[in-house]
Amino acid sequence: MFLNGNHNMGKERGSPAAIAEEVGERLKQARLNANLTQIEVANLSGVSRKVVMGAEKGKVQLEYLVAIMMALNLADNIDKFLPKQDISPLQLAKLQAKKRQRASGKKTIEKEVLPKW
Numbered sequence: 001m002f003l004n005g006n007h008n009m010g011k012e013r014g015s016p017a018a019i020a021e022e023v024g025e026r027l028k029q030a031r032l033n034a035n036l037t038q039i040e041v042a043n044l045s046g047v048s049r050k051v052v053m054g055a056e057k058g059k060v061q062l063e064y065l066v067a068i069m070m071a072l073n074l075a076d077n078i079d080k081f082l083p084k085q086d087i088s089p090l091q092l093a094k095l096q097a098k099k100r101q102r103a104s105g106k107k108t109i110e111k112e113v114l115p116k117w
Contacts, residue, residue, distance in 0.1 A: 020058030027065075028056040030072050044071035
């Protein structure tokens with residue numbers, strides 16, 4: 001669970017900012033566990049060191065976060081973080097109702113009549 005310690009530094013426990021900060025701290029710890037510098041992670045992920053620094057503070061764009069996670073061999077954890085969602089039976093029924101049942105038929109295209117000169 002997020003924020004199971006007192007790491008929220010004055011932010012409301014469970015707030016988006018506090019959770020983002022915790023993710024950043026975990027990202028930093030993963031980098032340190034891999035014995036990589038911020039520059040090495042930046043090079044491996046194709047982002048700048050500034051982006052890595054921001055990510056470790058919880059301030060990063062989603063695409064960059066994924067790139068950094070891939071560089072740290074953490075991409076498999078994305079499925080644990082946000083598992084793929086199945087379509088609910090109600091949503092499936094709504095989608096089925098909107099499905100085309102038959103073709104609309106051939107549209108006839110009138111040939112352009114050219115004037116006879």
